[in-house]
Amino acid sequence: MTYTFKLARRLAENWAFSAFVVILTACAAGETTGPLAPPPDGTPVTPDIADTLLISPQNATARAGQRVTFTVGDWTSRGNPVSGRTEWTASGGTIDSSGVFSATQVGEYTVSARRGGKAGRARITVTAAVVTAIVITPDSGVVAAGGRFTFSATARRSDGTSGAVVADWTATGGSIDTAGTFTAGGTAGTYRVIARERGGTLADTATIRVTAAAATLTALVLNPAQVSLQRGAQQQFSASGTWSDGTTAPPPVTWTATGGTVTSGGIYTAGQTPGTYRVIAQHTGGTLVDTSVVTIVAPTLTSLSLLPATVSLAPAESRQFSVSGTWSDGGTSSPTVTWTATGGTISASGLYTAGSTAGTFRVIAQHTGGTLADTSAVTITAPAPTLTSIELTPASASLQGGATQQFSVIGRRSDGTIQAVTPTFTATGGTITSGGLYTAGATAGTFRVIATASGFADTSTVTITAASPTLVGIELTPAIASVTTGGTQQFTVVGRRSDGTTQSVTATYTATGGTITTGGLFTAGTAAGSFRVVASASGFADTSSVTITAPGTYLPPDLYSTDFEDAGRDREWDVYGPGTSVTNAGGYQH
Structure with missing residues (x-):
């Protein structure tokens, strides 16, 4: 026997359980399925919907906080039994492992x-928080007859926060204005100050003692003395005070604070910058002051998640990878x-770029300054790289005739890497x-160097200029x-x-046996002999020989004969004059 059961698709009445009910067609020969047994606790069995957990309450309403x-x-x-640890999550707000939710x-x-x-x-x-109480600060005070004392009213909300409230003030034993400033009457005694929520029913009462003579403040204490806040x-x-009576x-008191804000009622709200700050209360109209220390601590990271968890590149x-915490x-935030990262590179913003090596690698994000971390898996699949071009360097060169330039060639592959190639060079x-x-x-001009390898080619330009x-x-x-003694000789360079x-060239001259001008005019001295004129310019130098003779000295013709071989060597010669013979008078350089 064959039985066919059809479950119609329907939308669950509660949107939190909206689901498509599976259309089942079950065929079984000779078998039948009996009705589902209800659980022992009497929970109704609903076989026509998905088998889900039963959460209580199903629809809840709560105030913020x-x-x-x-x-x-x-x-x-x-009707199926279920056991084990329950894991809770929420689309907003927070929920702990015990199922306690707040937002x-x-x-x-x-x-x-x-x-x-x-x-x-x-x-x-979750609906907006509501005011649950009106609180007057301070809850008591002392003022001299005719004096003034200021109260403030604060609203406490259902989410645990506090804030300003519009209140209607009334008082006995004096008068009080809309800002909460009480003016004492002339009769000493203890009176009441009442703040009532405007348009509401909530109220609070403080006491004010009016003294016949104005008491002076002798001590002021701020509480708490120190506090640590998120x-x-x-x-x-x-602030509490001790008075002269x-x-x-x-x-x-007048309130001031650093690192956050403080209301006239003494409610301090921590700022966003961690550090150590102060709350200061100064007696209004007086000089007494007290200070409390506030330490603002940064929240600690309790969990860190890295996304995507896996990727193939x-x-x-x-x-791009991202983290949440x-x-x-x-x-x-x-x-x-x-x-x-392994297998590639990753930027400071989490942008991962895969390398050229195939394999399975990791991207790791670790909380800066902390210990929490998360890891994602990266799979790199790569085709074998192929040669796509060659590159000749330098791409251009400028040379003088006869100069040399070394050229080199590399191969560029499809994966961006380079490889060695054996090129063939030609040139013009x-x-x-x-x-x-x-x-x-x-020859000056523009020419080419061409390299070819593995079917690819590249060209560089060579500009040749005349040396x-x-x-x-x-x-x-x-x-x-x-020259004769006292005579002159012009030298040039x-x-x-x-x-x-x-x-x-502009030469510098020096000379022996006489003097020489900057223009190269040599003037012989009074002593006969062989001397030198030296010229230097641009790091180079040359020397000329100067022979100074006394007036009337006879130089025989053979002094200039062809016996002076090997120009530049010293030779001996004789000088003859009237009634005089000088042998080996000096070495002469030709």
Whole structure:
């Protein structure tokens, strides 16, 4: 026998359990399925919906900041037993492992639970916090007859916060204005000050003692003396005083604070910057002051998640990773993390770029300055890289004729890496070796060096310019001179260049046996003999020989004969004069 059961698709009445009911077609020969047995606790069995956890309450309403406890039954919606630890999550606000939910923001939230492989959902609507009490600060005071004392009213809300409230003030024993300033009458005694929520029913009462003579404040104490707060948290401070008449009552004070704000009623709200700060209360109209220390602590990170958890990339492909965190103050802002990665590189912002090596690698985000970390898996799959081009360097060169330039070639692969290649070089305007050493020719112009390898080619431009001639020496003329004592001889200097041409130079002259001007005019001294004139310019020098003779000295013709071989060597010679013979008078250089 065959039985066919069809379950119609329907939308669950509660949106938190909205689901598509599976359409089942079960065929079984000779078998029948009996009705589902109800659980022992009597929970109704609903076989026509998905088998889900039963969460209580299903629909809840709470004020902002109010706590609501959710629970999970031991039976599913289809009557199946379920056991084990319950895992709670919420679409907003916070929920702990015991199912206690709270939220500070108004809205609708989904509470989800998982237990024994089953899941379920419930809904909670969070409405705005309401004022639950009106508090007068201070709750008592002392003022001299005719004096003034200022009270302030604060609203306490259902979410635990405090704030300003519009109150209507009344008082006995004096008068009080709309700002809460009480003016004492002339009769001493203890009276009441009442603040009532405008338009509401909440109220608070403080006492004010009017003294016949004005008492003076002798001591002021601020409480608490020190406190540690999370960012944005609040703390109520109060001031107590001792008066000259022996009484103790809160004095009127002026509040100031650092690191946050403080109301006229002493409610301090911590700022966002961690550190050590102060709350100061000064007696209004007086000089007494007391200070409390406030330490603002940064919330601690309780969990860190890295997304995506897994990713598959090609070489050089990039993927952005991100982190989310849960903080001890219930915040969910992203923490500052330090990124590390294998198999590629990752930027300070979490952008991972895959390397060229295939394999499975990791991206790790660790809380900066903390210990929490999370890891994602990266799988890199890469095709074998192929040669896509060659590159000849340098791409251009400028040389003088005869100069050399070394060229080199690398191969560029499809994965962005380089590889060695064996190129063939050709060139115009000069010659190039098989190793890429180019020698410029003598012809000026623009030429090319071409490299080819593995079917690819690249070209570089070579500009050849004619070599500029350079100074290679200087020449002093005449090289040999003979003057009589007191006579003169003009010397000149020219520069010799590498191309055989001459150029003008500015020479510096020195001389022995006489004097020489900056213009090269030599004047012989009074002593006869062989002397020198030296010219230097641009790092080069040349020397001429000068023979100084006395007037009337006879030089025989053979002094200039061809016996003076090997120019530049010393030779002996005789000088003859009337009635005089001088032998070996000196060495003469030709």
